[in-house]
Amino acid sequence: MATTHFRNGTIWLGSDSATTDALLISDGVIVAVGSAEVDRCLAGTEVEHIDLDGGFLMPSFGDGHAHPVFGGLEAEGPQVRSCTSVSDIVAEVRRYAAAHPEDEWITGASYDGSLVEGGLFDARWLDEAVSDRPVVLRAWDYHTVWCNSRALELAGITAETPEPKLGEIPRKGDGTPLGTLREWGAVDLIDAVRPPLDESIRLRALERTATYYLERGVTWVQDAWVEPTDVDTYIAASTQGRLNLRFNLALYADPRRFDQQLPHLTEARRRVDGLADPMLSAQTVKFFADGVVENETGALLEPYCSSLHNHGLRVWEGSSLAEAVCAVDAAGFQVHIHAIGDAAVRQALDAIESAMVTNGPRDRRPVIAHAQLVDTTDLARFSTLGIIANMQPLWAQLDDLMTVLTIPRLGEDRAAKQYRMRSILDGDGRLAFGSDWPCTSGTPVEGLAIATSRQNDHGDPAGGWTPEEIVDIDHALDAYSTSVAHQAFSDQSPVPWGEIRLGASADLIRFDQDPRYLTPRELASTPVHTTYLGGSAVHTSH
Known part of the structure; x- marks a missing residue:
C-alpha cells in the first residue's frame, strides 16, 4: 500500500478538537502528524501527495446504533418509504404485486406511522391492493407492522386470539384484529408463519448497506438487534469476503427465553471471534427495556396524556432486567440497552449499576441507547x-x-425534556451518536445539523427547539466519530481507529469545506468527498 501525504487543509484530530496541517499514512496506518514530523519522515520516501485544497480531513464517522440488515432490505419489496398517504402506499403495493406474481409473501418497509391517527392502519386498505396473498409492511419504527387480511388469517390472528405477552393487537369494535400489530409479541405471530428470506437476499442487503454507509463517511456500525439468522448472514459475508465495512453485533436478549439464551450468545461470540476478521466482532448484548412513545409503549414514570393509568410497556418485569444484565456482564459482554421513556432509562441505569456492584470493576463501556426522556x-x-x-x-x-x-x-412540559444531549455533556457524561437507520436517515451530516441547531428542515423554530440542549459542532463531530470509537473499544484493537494519532488505522473522511463553519442547512447537504478505510479510498464523490 502506498505512502500518502495529506496537506494544504485543516486536519481535525478528534477527541480534544485539536487540528494540524499535515498527515502521513503508510500501509494504512498513520505514521506522522504535523508538517514538521511529516517532512522528517518524507526524506527519501516515494509518496503520493494529496492536496486537500483548503478542505477538511477528520476521523471517519461511526454509527453507534443502527440496523444494517433491515436497512439493506428496504430496497427489496414495495417501496413505501417515500409514500405520503395511505392511497400512495396501497398503489405501490398493488404495483409491486402485479410485477412480482411469483412472490408468495409481499413484504416491505417502512411506512410513515404518522399518516393515520394513532398510527392504526386497517387490513382492509391493503386488501384493496392484494387480497389473495399475504402482505406485511413494517412501520418506520420497526416496532409495528401493518398486515392485510390474508396475512392475519395465515397467522391465525382472530377475535379469539389473546393479547400476546410483550405485544398488542389493536382491534375493531367487534374484537376482530384491525391489521396493525405492535411490538415483538404480536409481530412474532406473523414471523412464525412467514418463510425466511433466502440468504442471497440478506447478503445482498449487507453489501447494499456498506455502499450506503461508505458514501456517508461511516466505516463502523453497531448492529443493534442481531438474531441467530443474522449471525449466520454476517459469518457467511465474512467467509466470502463480502464485508466491506466494520460491524459489531449486539446479540438480542429475549426476556421470554433468556434463561436458555446465554450459552447461545456466548457460542455466537465464539463463532465470530474464530473468524479473526478485523471487520467483524460480536462483543455486545442488546436489551429492550421498553418500546416507543409513538405507540405508547415507551415506559414512563408518569402516565401518558391519553390515560390516567397507562405508563407504557416494561419489557423486563421486576428485577429480571438487572439479573439478565448481571449475567451477560459476568460473561464479558458489553451491555447495550434500548431505553426510550424515563422509567425505562431508570430501570436500565439500575440494572447496569447492579452489574457493577455484583461483578466488580472492569472496563465495561455500557450503552443506553436513545435515552429520549x-x-x-x-x-x-x-x-x-x-x-x-x-x-x-x-x-x-x-x-x-x-x-x-x-x-x-407526552404533553408540552415533558416533551421539552427530550434528548438532553448538552445536559449529558455538561454533567461530564459520554455522548455518542447513532442513527437507528433505517428508522431514520443514516446520514451523519443530517444528524450533525440537527444536533447543532435543534431546527427542522424549514429552520424552525428560530433559535432552536429546546435550545439549551444544542451541542456545539466540535462536540457533535466527536459524538459521531471518536466517541463512537470509544463505544466500540477501538483503542483495544491491535490497530485502533477513530482518532488521528500515531499507530491508528487511517479510517478518514474528507470534506471540501470545513463543517465547523457551515450553517446547519449547508452542513446537512454537504457531501463526503472521500472515505478512507485502512488508508484505502473506498468512496469518492469526484
Whole structure:
C-alpha cells in the first residue's frame, strides 16, 4: 500500500478538537502528524501527495446504533418509504404485486406511522391492493407492522386470539384484529408463519448497506438487534469476503427465553471471534427495556396524556432486567440497552449499576441507547456509572413525528425534556451518536445539523427547539466519530481507529469545506468527498 501525504487543509484530530496541517499514512496506518514530523519522515520516501485544497480531513464517522440488515432490505419489496398517504402506499403495493406474481409473501418497509391517527392502519386498505396473498409492511419504527387480511388469517390472528405477552393487537369494535400489530409479541405471530428470506437476499442487503454507509463517511456500525439468522448472514459475508465495512453485533436478549439464551450468545461470540476478521466482532448484548412513545409503549414514570393509568410497556418485569444484565456482564459482554421513556432509562441505569456492584470493576463501556426522556435526577448517573448515552440527533426536532405523535402523548412540559444531549455533556457524561437507520436517515451530516441547531428542515423554530440542549459542532463531530470509537473499544484493537494519532488505522473522511463553519442547512447537504478505510479510498464523490 502506498505512502500518502495529506496537506494544504485543516486536519481535525478528534477527541480534544485539536487540528494540524499535515498527515502521513503508510500501509494504512498513520505514521506522522504535523508538517514538521511529516517532512522528517518524507526524506527519501516515494509518496503520493494529496492536496486537500483548503478542505477538511477528520476521523471517519461511526454509527453507534443502527440496523444494517433491515436497512439493506428496504430496497427489496414495495417501496413505501417515500409514500405520503395511505392511497400512495396501497398503489405501490398493488404495483409491486402485479410485477412480482411469483412472490408468495409481499413484504416491505417502512411506512410513515404518522399518516393515520394513532398510527392504526386497517387490513382492509391493503386488501384493496392484494387480497389473495399475504402482505406485511413494517412501520418506520420497526416496532409495528401493518398486515392485510390474508396475512392475519395465515397467522391465525382472530377475535379469539389473546393479547400476546410483550405485544398488542389493536382491534375493531367487534374484537376482530384491525391489521396493525405492535411490538415483538404480536409481530412474532406473523414471523412464525412467514418463510425466511433466502440468504442471497440478506447478503445482498449487507453489501447494499456498506455502499450506503461508505458514501456517508461511516466505516463502523453497531448492529443493534442481531438474531441467530443474522449471525449466520454476517459469518457467511465474512467467509466470502463480502464485508466491506466494520460491524459489531449486539446479540438480542429475549426476556421470554433468556434463561436458555446465554450459552447461545456466548457460542455466537465464539463463532465470530474464530473468524479473526478485523471487520467483524460480536462483543455486545442488546436489551429492550421498553418500546416507543409513538405507540405508547415507551415506559414512563408518569402516565401518558391519553390515560390516567397507562405508563407504557416494561419489557423486563421486576428485577429480571438487572439479573439478565448481571449475567451477560459476568460473561464479558458489553451491555447495550434500548431505553426510550424515563422509567425505562431508570430501570436500565439500575440494572447496569447492579452489574457493577455484583461483578466488580472492569472496563465495561455500557450503552443506553436513545435515552429520549431522562428524569433530571438521573442525568448525573450517566457520568457516575461511566455509561455512554447513544442518542439519535436527527430525532431532536419539531418534525411531523414529534408534533403529530410524540408531543400529544407526552404533553408540552415533558416533551421539552427530550434528548438532553448538552445536559449529558455538561454533567461530564459520554455522548455518542447513532442513527437507528433505517428508522431514520443514516446520514451523519443530517444528524450533525440537527444536533447543532435543534431546527427542522424549514429552520424552525428560530433559535432552536429546546435550545439549551444544542451541542456545539466540535462536540457533535466527536459524538459521531471518536466517541463512537470509544463505544466500540477501538483503542483495544491491535490497530485502533477513530482518532488521528500515531499507530491508528487511517479510517478518514474528507470534506471540501470545513463543517465547523457551515450553517446547519449547508452542513446537512454537504457531501463526503472521500472515505478512507485502512488508508484505502473506498468512496469518492469526484
